[in-house]
Amino acid sequence: MGLKEEIEAIEEEIAETPYNKSTEHHIGRLKAKLAEKKEKLERQQSGSGGGGGYAVEKTGDATVALVGFPSVGKSTLLNALTNAESEVGEYEFTTLNVHPGMLKYRGANIQLLDVPGLISGAADGRGGGREVLSVVRTADLVLFLLSVFEVEQYDRLREELYANKVRLDTRPPNVSVAKRHKGGIRVTTSGDVGLEDETIKGVLREYGYVNADVTVREELTIDELVDALMDNREYLPSAVAVNKADLIEPDYKEGVDGRLRDLGLDPEEVVFISATEERGLDSLKQKLWDRLGLIRVYMDKPGRGVDYEEPLVLREGYHTVDDALDRLGGSFDERFKFARVTGASAKHDEQQVGRDHELADEDVLRIVARK
Numbered sequence: 001m002g003l004k005e006e007i008e009a010i011e012e013e014i015a016e017t018p019y020n021k022s023t024e025h026h027i028g029r030l031k032a033k034l035a036e037k038k039e040k041l042e043r044q045q046s047g048s049g050g051g052g053g054y055a056v057e058k059t060g061d062a063t064v065a066l067v068g069f070p071s072v073g074k075s076t077l078l079n080a081l082t083n084a085e086s087e088v089g090e091y092e093f094t095t096l097n098v099h100p101g102m103l104k105y106r107g108a109n110i111q112l113l114d115v116p117g118l119i120s121g122a123a124d125g126r127g128g129g130r131e132v133l134s135v136v137r138t139a140d141l142v143l144f145l146l147s148v149f150e151v152e153q154y155d156r157l158r159e160e161l162y163a164n165k166v167r168l169d170t171r172p173p174n175v176s177v178a179k180r181h182k183g184g185i186r187v188t189t190s191g192d193v194g195l196e197d198e199t200i201k202g203v204l205r206e207y208g209y210v211n212a213d214v215t216v217r218e219e220l221t222i223d224e225l226v227d228a229l230m231d232n233r234e235y236l237p238s239a240v241a242v243n244k245a246d247l248i249e250p251d252y253k254e255g256v257d258g259r260l261r262d263l264g265l266d267p268e269e270v271v272f273i274s275a276t277e278e279r280g281l282d283s284l285k286q287k288l289w290d291r292l293g294l295i296r297v298y299m300d301k302p303g304r305g306v307d308y309e310e311p312l313v314l315r316e317g318y319h320t321v322d323d324a325l326d327r328l329g330g331s332f333d334e335r336f337k338f339a340r341v342t343g344a345s346a347k348h349d350e351q352q353v354g355r356d357h358e359l360a361d362e363d364v365l366r367i368v369a370r371k
């Protein structure tokens with residue numbers, strides 16, 4: 001049996017096995033085995049095919065991958081938001097490569113990547129989809145673009161990304177594993193985590209653990225446990241825009257809202273736009289800013305005053321003085337003594353802070369460094 005057939009056989013068995021306490025352990029092992037075989041298949045495929053022609057250099061303060069089916073208006077939107085010239089066509093598949101563009105907003109440079117439509121089987125490596133998905137994985141945010149007439153495509157897009165190990169709008173599972181020299185596999189859980197200890201052990205054994213302490217601190221599914229043990233899952237935030245809103249009547253919108261809710265989306269969080277008429281674009285930019293968790297930090301430079309023109313822009317998870325030092329480059333890092341902060345994050349003007357201080361939007365920051 002080839003690897004592909006083995007994968008299909010396991011998938012079939014999982015589908016046919018009812019999930020309950022007595023089968024949980026078995027399903028756990030099957031899912032662990034399945035994930036491993038998929039990795040193996042992927043390694044084989046990437047080893048043979050050349051591909052990889054989609055490498056795009058990441059520049060700017062943050063990168064957004066624009067994801068959507070052909071003809072939903074990705075190129076039109078990219079052209080409307082950025083300095084890029086992306087081909088717009090009446091028919092499908094005009095976007096055959098990745099088109100980068102730079103969006104300037106509130107002093108930030110946000111790189112937008114128009115990636116080709118995710119077509120059927122993209123996650124299986126057919127149709128050049130794999131390269132597309134690898135671009136998405138390196139982004140800081142996924143922006144789904146849907147046509148107002150086909151919002152259901154959202155499900156398919158998310159499935160494609162899930163199959164390519166992109167986990168959206170969720171944090172990595174709170175699981176830690178420490179290898180030991182003896183004692184077998186010991187499981188520590190905080191309360192009921194939704195899985196039997198034996199299931200957790202079975203999954204770990206499948207990954208070759210013999211002696212290990214595993215700690216699970218939150219409720220988990222088997223899939224999430226498998227994710228926690230793999231180091232190649234990409235956790236990204238996402239946002240949704242619905243395009244071609246100029247083509248519908250107000251009463252049609254209610255139906256769209258209903259369909260969005262069926263997809264698990266809150267219509268209030270979805271941005272309705274018209275790329276051709278350039279409507280809703282300010283709301284969209286604001287949404288990107290929020291979802292990326294961007295903040296502006298104005299640098300107070302000795303002898304030159306505060307630079308309000310070109311702020312240092314920091315994204316979610318990188319809001320500390322230390323992160324600012326990283327971004328400033330040069331020798332600031334070694335020469336750093338302390339910083340002074342004025343603004344929302346400071347208790348008072350010119351507060352003296354250390355590297356760990358969390359900055360806020362529109363703070364003024366002065367680095368005091370040794371000569």
Ligand SMILES: Nc1nc2c(ncn2[C@@H]2O[C@H](COP(=O)(O)OP(=O)(O)O)[C@@H](O)[C@H]2O)c(=O)[nH]1
Binds near residue numbers: 094
């Ligand atoms: N009416 C309307 N047409 C749009 C809008 N956005 C894109 N289009 C049209 O939809 C077609 C496909 O657009 P394109 O940007 O090439 O889609 P892509 O394949 O996702 O890059 C073109 O004819 C566009 O002019 C919109 O907001 N309203």
Ligand SMILES: [Mg+2]
Binds near residue numbers: 076089095
């Ligand atoms: Mg296009």
